Amino acid sequence: MRILITGAAGFLGSHLCDHLLADGHHVIGMDNFITGSPDNIAHLANNERFEFYKRDVSNYIFVPGKVDAILHFASPASPNPQSKSGYFNLPIQTMKAGALGTHNCLGIARIQNARFLLASTSEIYGDPEVHPQAETYAGNVDPVGTRAVYDEAKRFAESLTMAYHRFHGVNTSIVRIFNTYGPRMDLEDGRALPNLLKQALLGQPLTVYGDGGQTRSFCFVDDLVDGIVKLLYSDEHLPVNIGNPVEMSILQFAEAINRVTGSKAGIIFEENSRSARDPQRRRPDITRAHELLNWNPNVDLEEGIRRTIPFFKQKLELE
Ligand code: UDP
Numbered sequence: 001m002r003i004l005i006t007g008a009a010g011f012l013g014s015h016l017c018d019h020l021l022a023d024g025h026h027v028i029g030m031d032n033f034i035t036g037s038p039d040n041i042a043h044l045a046n047n048e049r050f051e052f053y054k055r056d057v058s059n060y061i062f063v064p065g066k067v068d069a070i071l072h073f074a075s076p077a078s079p080n081p082q083s084k085s086g087y088f089n090l091p092i093q094t095m096k097a098g099a100l101g102t103h104n105c106l107g108i109a110r111i112q113n114a115r116f117l118l119a120s121t122s123e124i125y126g127d128p129e130v131h132p133q134a135e136t137y138a139g140n141v142d143p144v145g146t147r148a149v150y151d152e153a154k155r156f157a158e159s160l161t162m163a164y165h166r167f168h169g170v171n172t173s174i175v176r177i178f179n180t181y182g183p184r185m186d187l188e189d190g191r192a193l194p195n196l197l198k199q200a201l202l203g204q205p206l207t208v209y210g211d212g213g214q215t216r217s218f219c220f221v222d223d224l225v226d227g228i229v230k231l232l233y234s235d236e237h238l239p240v241n242i243g244n245p246v247e248m249s250i251l252q253f254a255e256a257i258n259r260v261t262g263s264k265a266g267i268i269f270e271e272n273s274r275s276a277r278d279p280q281r282r283r284p285d286i287t288r289a290h291e292l293l294n295w296n297p298n299v300d301l302e303e304g305i306r307r308t309i310p311f312f313k314q315k316l317e318l319e
Contacts, residue, residue, distance in 0.1 A: 002026045002066055004114075006057045006105060007073035009036030011184045012119070012177070015225045016071060017041060021049055023229070028063060032056040034093060035076045035085040040184050058096035061104050069115040069232060072105040072157075077121070079147060080190025081275050088275075091149040098153025099160075106164045106172075115171045117232050118161045120239060122178040123151045127279045132247075134285040135176065135239045146276045158239065165237050173236055175228050178243025178284045181304065182221030183311035193218065196254050197305065197312055200263040209273040212251030217283045219244035220304035223297035230293040243284035244297045253301075260305045 003020050007013040008029025013036065017027050021044070029041060029052040044050040055061055057074045075097040078086035087094040102118060109116035125133045126141035141151045158174055165172040181193040188194070196206045219242070227242035248256075254267050289295045299307070313319045 001068035002028065003069045003071065004028045004030065004063055004067050004108070005071045005073060006030045006101065007036060007075065007119070008052065009033060009038060009040050010073060011040070011186065012180065012221070012225070013073040014040035014184055015182070015221050016073065016228065017044060017050065019225050019229055021047060025049070027051070028053070028067070030055045030057060030061065031074065034090065035186070037186070057101035057104055058093070061108070063108060067108060067112045067114050069117070070105050070109050071117045071119070071232065072102055073119040074101055075119070075150075075153070077150070078186070078189035078191055079150070079275060079278070083188065083190035085186060085189050087150045088146065094149045095153045098150075098157045102157040102160050106160060106170060109170050109172070110164060110168050115173070115232060116161065116164070117173045117175065117228070118157055120154050120158050120174050120176045121150070122176055122241070122243065122282055122284065123147065124155050124158065124176065126151060127277055128281065131281050132245065132283040132285040133241065135241055135288055142277065171235070173231050173234070174239040175231055176239050176241045177224065178219060178241065178282065179216045180219045180221055180224045180243070182308050187312065187315050192216065192250060192253065193308070196257045197261070197308065198316065200257050200261040200265070201309070201312055201316055201318060203263060203265050205265045205268045206254045206257065207270050207273065208251055208254050208267050209270050209278070211269065212254065213249050214274070214278065215247050215249050215281045215283065216253065217244050217247045218253065218301060218304070219297055220299035220307065223299050227289055227293065227295040230295050234293055236292050240289050240292065241284040241286055242289055242295070243286065245284055245286050246301065247283040256301055257305060260302050261309070
């Protein structure tokens with residue numbers, strides 16, 4: 001297949017490029033580098049099955065030749081207000097990538113008769129009142145809340161995707177991605193794993209926001225990409241959660257990072273650092289992914305942290 005990936009220079013987009021190239025496909029990458037990095041795809045420069053275009057997907061996009069599948073992964077995604085690349089500081093671009101970017105990609109999918117896969121998010125569940133979150137849960141989101149630029153853009157993107165499927169018969173799919181980590185994460189994006197792993201490797205105490213009792217479930221990137229590709233190859237149209245169902249508190253997560261890295265600098269609690277509407281609990285119900293795609297994550301947290309450390313050490317110039 002010839003596969004277009006928007007956000008190809010991002011954390012997830014670049015791993016998808018690698019996986020799909022390894023599966024023998026031709027990959028057309030697109031990115032405007034507002035949050036992605038050329039470093040993430042530099043190793044593909046001489047791959048004759050990889051093409052790259054620097055484009056903003058929120059503007060009209062033209063792709064020469066046949067396209068068999070489109071994965072729309074372009075969007076800022078970090079919720080951290082301090083991060084320059086987070087959606088708090090790129091609010092309009094975030095809404096445009098979710099709304100106009102999705103529209104442009106769906107237009108290509110329609111005209112090319114291509115499979116379309118939308119990168120959606122657990123954030124569409126908001127601060128969930130149902131636990132764990134199954135795809136049938138409609139969410140608890142505030143349209144004018146501080147996270148709304150991301151949540152609502154992705155919710156609109158899902159609605160538009162289903163409209164193109166139902167009205168135009170486009171072969172669409174939607175993945176709802178839960179917290180994911182691994183090599184090529186932006187060390188400066190302010191999320192839990194980059195912040196805490198960086199601190200541990202630099203021998204600094206880990207900053208746990210609030211009392212650390214809020215929970216997340218962290219999926220290693222290889223597991224996530226495996227699930228996304230299985231969804232791409234399937235003929236499923238309704239949303240599918242992909243994420244790791246092992247739930248832990250952020251405090252337990254920080255302790256795991258200190259254990260794996262051997263850091264002795266401890267933990268400090270930053271009572272006031274939690275952003276507004278930071279969800280209290282989050283865990284995917286992955287029954288659908290298991291039943292439809294025969295997918296399950298395989299990499300446990302400590303193994304995943306060990307596999308992420310070399311990339312962080314290289315970026316921090318620790319070796
Ligand atoms: N968090 C933390 N310390 C940090 C960064 C994040 O305790 O240095 C917490 C944050 O408040 C949230 C959780 O870790 O409750 C996960 O945050 P992240 O930014 O990774 O993404 P989210 O799951 O909120 O989208």
